[in-house]
Amino acid sequence: MATHVHGWRRWLFGGYVLVTAVLVAVWGFFITGPAAQAIDQRQREGLVAVANATGVALQTSNQPPEEILARIADSDDLRLTLIAADGTVLAESIRSGGPMENHADRIEVRDALAGGVGMDRRESETDGVDYLYVAVPCTYQDELAVVRVSRTMERVNELMASYLWMSVGLVGIALIVALIAAWLVSRRAVAPVQRLERVRTDFVANASHELKTPVAGIRLLSESLAQANEVGDTDAMRELLNRLGHESARLQSLACDLMDLSRLEADLRPQSLETTCDLASVLYASYAAHLSQAESRGVCLEMSDLLPEGQSCRVTLSATDTTLIVNNLIDNAIAYTDEGSVSLRISVEDGKAVLVVADTGIGIPPADQERVFERFYRVDTARSRAPGGTGLGLALVRHAVERGGGTIELSSQVGVGSTFVVTLPCA
Secondary structure, rough: OOOHHHHHHHHHHHHHHHHHHHHHHHHHHHHHHHHHHHHHHHHHHHHHHHHHHHHHHHHHHOOHHHHHHHHHHHHHHEEEEEEOOOOOOEEEEEOOOOOOOOOOOOOHHHHOOOOOOEEEEEEEEOOEEEEEEEEEEEEEOEEEEEEEEEEEHHHHHHHHHHHHHHHHHHHHHHHHHHHHHHHHHHHHHHHHHHHHHHHHHHHHHHHHHHHHHHHHHHHHHHHHHHHHHHHHHHHHHHHHHHHHHHHHHHHHHOOOOOOOOHHHHHHHOOOOOOOOHHHHHHHHHHHHHHHHHHHOOOOOEEEEEEEOOOOOEEEEOOOHHHHHHHHHHOOOHHHOOOOOOOOOOOOEOOEEEEEEEEEEOOOHHHHHHHHOOOOOHHHHHHHOOOOOOOHHHHHHHHHHHHHHOEEEEEEOOOOEEEEEEEEEOOO
8 A cells, every 4th residue: 555655656746846847947948038138138228328328428528539438448348439430440448559440341330320229249350359249329529420339249148148047046946946846745645645545444454353253253153053952952052043143133234334334435425406305204213113222221212303393304315314314323322321311302493404312321532522423433342342333323424414415513521421413404
């Protein structure tokens, strides 16, 4: 069982991790790509802003253009060039050893002279370094000119790489968080399966034990009966036959309860609205059938009918399930009451049928009250076996009540007694 559950958990965890990894990868692809383009666009816009600001400074300042360009370029590791309308280089932030060649054929310069913003990426013919060039038109000494700003592609790539590494880090963090979530989800998903496996295992073990006891008793009684027959001991044979009948009845009762439990658990759907039964009639019949049992144990069995005269009390349950509920509750009440009484009460409150079975028996400890509706659970094992109980009665009651859309409540005090209240919607 453990191997099966752990294998299922590994498959669940692996599948969740695979799906999460794919989603994170897709997220990274669709987020990183557009974001990288946005970073590149922002760098271009930044260079355009620097070029426009430089044009304004050249037009309004009386300082030499070389000083203006050098001061602005040093602030952000840039290269600035002032170019006349005919392509002549008027000033350069990086001082060269001689005159520079004409720039009229440069793509970014042509676009800027045409009145737009010129951009290009290429290797500089001056120093052989790859640059990103941005050029804008300006006015210098009342003449049309061009301010060109350039940044090395190495610097551009460094900025882009830093962003990409940050993106990879975020994707990695997202993946780690997803893995932790997958582990937690797989644990939570497996927990109900493990509980179901434990319930199934416990049920099989308990059912086997409960069946083995009467079967072993029948076998031993049969052997003893054969021995008594050989010696002609009629008194012993009579006693053994009585005990054999008792064990057979116990085995039959257990088999019937197991079949009822299987039937109820196989179909957990509520009863059809067309399936109804008169709860009052079933209660009267069960009351009459249990009078002799109660009398033999010295228990006073009482019944109170609080229904208005002539009113029925129909519930959405089959006669089989309704009888199962009533009989098991009365059987339990009588079995666990040595002296005193068992009272039955039926009424209708707010459109719901209310059945109350109260006894003055030994009571149920608080720690056991939540578990008495479990299969094969017994508060007092020796006592419950003595009257032939199977340990399935209250489990059957709970399932049947739930099929009828109702509820069952228990209140009990040790040494005082127990009260079971079943509430079912009236049909």
